[in-house]
Amino acid sequence: xxxxxxxxxxxxxxxxxxxxxxxxxxxxxxxxxxxxxxxxxxxxxxxxxxxxxxxxxxxxxxxxxxxxxxxxxxxxxxxxxxxxxxxxxxxxxxxxxxxxxxxxxxxxxxxxxxxxxxxxxxxxxxxxxxxxxxxxxxxxxxxxxxxxxxxxxxxxxxxxxxxxxxxxxxxxxxxxxxxxxxxxxxxxxxxxxxxxxxxxxxxxxxxxxxxxxxxxxxxxxxxxxxxxxxxxxxxxxxxxxxxxxxxxxxxxxxxxxxxxxxxxxxxxxxxxxxxxxxxxxxxxxxxxxxxxxxxxxxxxxxxxxxxxxxxxxxxxxxxxxxxxxxxxxxxxxxxxxxxxxxxxxxxxxxxxxxxxxxxxxxxxxxxxxxxxxxxxxxxxxxxxxxxxxxxxxxxxxxxxxxxxxxxxxxxxxxxxxxxxxxxxxxxxxxxxxxxxxxx
Amino acid sequence: xxxxxxxxxxxxxxxxxxxxxxxxxxxxxxxxxxxxxxxxxxxxxxxxxxxxxxxxxxxxxxxxxxxxxxxxxxxxxxxxxxxxxxxxxxxxxxxxxxxxxxxxxxxxxxxxxxxxxxxxxxxxxxxxxxxxxxxxxxxxxxxxxxxxxxxxxxxxxxxxxxxxxxxxxxxxxxxxxxxxxxxxxxxxxxxxxxxxxxxxxxxxxxxxxxxxxxxxxxxxxxxxxxxxxxxxxxxxxxxxxxxxxxxxxxxxxxxxxxxxxxxxxxxxxxxxxxxxxxxxxxxxxxxxx
Numbered sequence: 082x083x084x085x086x087x088x089x090x091x092x093x094x095x096x097x098x099x100x101x102x103x104x105x106x107x108x109x110x111x112x113x114x115x116x117x118x119x120x121x122x123x124x125x126x127x128x129x130x131x132x133x134x135x136x137x138x139x140x141x142x143x144x145x146x147x148x149x150x151x152x153x154x155x156x157x158x159x160x161x162x163x164x165x166x167x168x169x170x171x172x173x174x175x176x177x178x179x180x181x182x183x184x185x186x187x188x189x190x191x192x193x194x195x196x197x198x199x200x201x202x203x204x205x206x207x208x209x210x211x212x213x214x215x216x217x218x219x220x221x222x223x224x225x226x227x228x229x230x231x232x233x234x235x236x237x238x239x240x241x242x243x244x245x246x247x248x249x250x251x252x253x254x255x256x257x258x259x260x261x262x263x264x265x266x267x268x269x270x271x272x273x274x275x276x277x278x279x280x281x282x283x284x285x286x287x288x289x290x291x292x293x294x295x296x297x298x299x300x301x302x303x304x305x306x307x308x309x310x311x312x313x314x315x316x317x318x319x320x321x322x323x324x325x326x327x328x329x330x331x332x333x334x335x336x337x338x339x340x341x342x343x344x345x346x347x348x349x350x351x352x353x354x355x356x357x358x359x360x361x362x363x364x365x366x367x368x369x370x371x372x373x374x375x376x377x378x379x380x381x382x383x384x385x386x387x388x389x390x391x392x393x394x395x396x397x398x399x400x401x402x403x404x405x406x407x408x409x410x411x412x413x414x415x416x417x418x419x420x421x422x423x424x425x426x427x428x429x430x431x432x433x434x435x436x437x438x439x440x441x442x443x444x445x446x447x448x449x450x451x452x453x454x455x456x457x458x459x460x461x462x463x464x465x466x467x468x469x470x471x472x473x474x475x476x477x478x479x480x481x482x483x484x485x486x487x488x489x490x491x492x493x494x495x496x497x498x499x500x501x502x503x504x505x506x507x508x509x510x511x512x513x514x515x516x517x518x519x520x
Numbered sequence: 521x522x523x524x525x526x527x528x529x530x531x532x533x534x535x536x537x538x539x540x541x542x543x544x545x546x547x548x549x550x551x552x553x554x555x556x557x558x559x560x561x562x563x564x565x566x567x568x569x570x571x572x573x574x575x576x577x578x579x580x581x582x583x584x585x586x587x588x589x590x591x592x593x594x595x596x597x598x599x600x601x602x603x604x605x606x607x608x609x610x611x612x613x614x615x616x617x618x619x620x621x622x623x624x625x626x627x628x629x630x631x632x633x634x635x636x637x638x639x640x641x642x643x644x645x646x647x648x649x650x651x652x653x654x655x656x657x658x659x660x661x662x663x664x665x666x667x668x669x670x671x672x673x674x675x676x677x678x679x680x681x682x683x684x685x686x687x688x689x690x691x692x693x694x695x696x697x698x699x700x701x702x703x704x705x706x707x708x709x710x711x712x713x714x715x716x717x718x719x720x721x722x723x724x725x726x727x728x729x730x731x732x733x734x735x736x737x738x739x740x741x742x743x744x745x746x747x748x749x750x751x752x753x754x755x756x757x758x759x760x761x762x763x764x765x766x767x768x769x770x771x772x773x774x775x776x777x778x779x780x781x782x783x784x785x786x787x788x789x790x791x792x793x794x795x796x797x798x799x800x801x802x803x804x805x806x807x808x809x
Contacts, residue, residue: 177564196564196779285671285759341648343760344671358649484778494761498673 123417125424126182127160129409130168137370137439138432145431149424156420169193176202181412183421184428187234188407193479195517197410198233204411207232209422217430222445225404225473228518234408235429238442240365241403241467242292244389245372249382250277250360258384262300262328262391269337272360280332281359283350284342284497287490288478292363294329294493295477296388296402301325303395304472311480317510321395326496326503328391333497343498355379363388365403369459370440385462401467404475405445443467485513550792556785563781574786584787587758587765594681594766595745595798602685603692603741607734610696611722624697627690635687639754642683646670670756673763680755680764684748692737699733700726735806742802743795767791 127146131138139162146158161182163171169188175181176197187194187203197203210232215223222236246258251268254275259265272279284290299307302321310316332338339345339359354362355377362368372383387398409428411421430446437444440457443464453461478486492509495501501509524530557574561567578584609627613620630638645652648668657666669679703726711721727734749768752758758765758773767787775784 173563196562200565202564285757287759339649341668341671344643344646344648344668344676344756353649484780487773487778491761494759498761500761 122155122157123420124157124159125184125415125417125421127158127184127409127424127428128168128172128182129160129162129186130164131186132162132164137441138436141432141435141439141441145428145435148431149427156417156424158424176412179414181414183415183417184409184411184425186407187410194233194410195482198228201413203233204413204415204418204421205231205233206235206411206422206425209419210426214426214430217447219445219447222405226408234410235425236405236445237408237429237433238436239403239405239445239467240367240442241401241463241470241473242296242363242365243385243387243463243466245354245362245364245368246384246386247354247357247360247379247382248384249379250357253277254360256360258386259389260386261389262394265337265389266332266335268360269332269335273336278339278359279337280339280361280363281345281350281354282338282342282497283345283347284494285344285349286347287494288476289347289350289364290342290493290497291478291490292365292402292476293332294325294496295474296363297329298322298325299400299402299474300388300391300396301328301394303397304400304474306395307474311516314485314513314515315511317513318507322510323503323507324393326506329493330496330499330503333499338497343494357382366443366460366463369457369463373440373457373459383459385459385466387466397471399469399471401470401473402475404473437464480516480518482514482517488513550789553785553788553792556781557783557789559782559785561782562779563775567782570782574783575790577783578786578790583762583765584767584770586762587767587770588790590677590764591746591748591766591794593677594684594748595742597681597685598688598741598745599738602689603734603737605685606689606692606737607696607727609689609693610700611726613693613697614700614726615718624694627693629690630687631691631694633687635750636754638683638687639751643670643755646679671760673760676756676760676763680752683755684744684751687751688741688744692741695733695737695740696730699730703729731806735802739799739802742798746794746798747791767794 129138129142131142133139142160142162146160150157168186172181172185172187179202181202187197194203214235218236219239226232226234226236244259248258250272251258254268254272254277256268256271256275257264259268269279282289282293298321301324302310302319306316306319306321310319310322316322339353345353350362351364351368351371353359354368355371355374357378366385369385371377373380388402390396390398409425411418411425415421433444433446434448434451436442437448437460438451438453438455440460443460453464456464474480477489481489489510492501492506496503496506556567558569558571559567560570560573609623613624617623646669648654648671651669653669654666657663667675669675707725707729708721711725716724747768748766749772752764752766752769753772756764758769768791771784771787771791774780774787
């Protein structure tokens, strides 16, 4: 009996040891392996989240890396892709543990990357950037990516939000495609009379409703006033922003939005719009691919237009809601900063331009000389709107500190539900924290 | 074999691996969370020690108190709606009805399905535009009752309780069924000979003898209600306007959306304490009875 016990014990111990060894080894290969690989060449690790079937970047990334690896035998890139939410947890954990890969994808500027920029987990790359690379960027981009005068990332795609209108439903209701607020209210009236849901919001996820309010506020108060308010939140409580909140609530009260908005998710909203259950949707150009998909009932019937301007508003149609926010970052723990930044420049430009042609987003890079005839009409019209841009303000939940961004979204949900008045809304907006970014 | 099981060192050795794993993934994180809960920390860098401020905030914040209230309502619904239904089904099944095995399996199926799947299923049932529930109401002439079940504050909480209650009815039923089945046939026969009706037998013999298993069910269902997360998260995400928020979804949003690791950890410690206290209370209650 004792012998059996001893034998089984040693087996258990051996298994345990093997298990912990396996755990260790997988850890070290997953972490940084920027050591040379014998032949004297440098190995850089890259983490990204482009793995989805419908994500055009998922196809382009491996191609771009393969091309780079062929052209640069001395600097080899090793890529690991992880899906969305898991990626966020993975990169947060490894950054906190100082085990970040040499290069990695970082979500939308502000609230996600700011803590890591402050704690110096991310390499400051301004000194590596040449004027040549800056001149390749689309106008305004080089300034837009600066944080406190320093550069940490390069832009890849630009996403801008516009109004998507289903022309078939508008024709059916005899409504005119709106260019002003009055026309928007008029269109809502006619669409409702024809039994069509005027606009769809997936407010269960809260950010789709935020897009509406943020755009309305930008049209009402104008670009400069919004930037001022980000820096000094007390300015949120001013007549212009109250008027914006009142307009948002007016739209909700006249039935501009689907009655089920509070239980509808973002995905369900896309599904409903693509199925033709609503005439309008205010979203960014990442919805283009879904609308143009052969399975979509609205393919070819949708037009993308700038959000209507307000007769009494200070904002212009050329003030764009959106921008280039997601990009790749270099870890400050990398052993080969120069090579990593070289690859960063190559990757950002290649992915930005090729991804544009594949419909992943609008380009943050100069695209003169690119053949754009293969682009869908929606992508082309969005690009045309972007060309008229005089200024950009990106997604507010990226500009505001994380906690204030949550409050902002929750307040808009209350506003839509009619739980608070526009005045109360603005009073509470004035309690937000100022942005940590330099705008 | 018996000699092995009476050997203390052998017991210790066999228990050790599980104990280590248990400590590593349950006990240690609890202590680490308790430590985080006294910090003002954003998840990166160093946190600042702020004592019990996070707990003070939790008990003064209307949103947190509302979520705690919701979890108590949920526990009450589990005790007064879910468990009686389970008990009734268990007693009926245990009284040798025809198709006993079939019904037992059918009622147990929801327990086997992943909660996320169940939440998706019910969100389609509740859907305001094409949901099964509204379609049904329309077809039986009650269109006036059709509404956006998960999108309104007044219906969302009840609507998000029902799927969990429904899912775990089978689980508690199975536990109680096993308890009822293990009661000796002699006692039941004696009651029959004495002329006790079925209902009388149930109340005077079966249920009192099932007390240990009822206690287990009560503990499981109360704890399950306090820490419910997945179903609410998928179904409503705590919305609309916090109407269905429970402590665990509050913990998730404060940690992962607003990066307040300290406050979120305080909520998680509260959930653990709440569960422990209620387990002790329920045990006390059954002892004194």
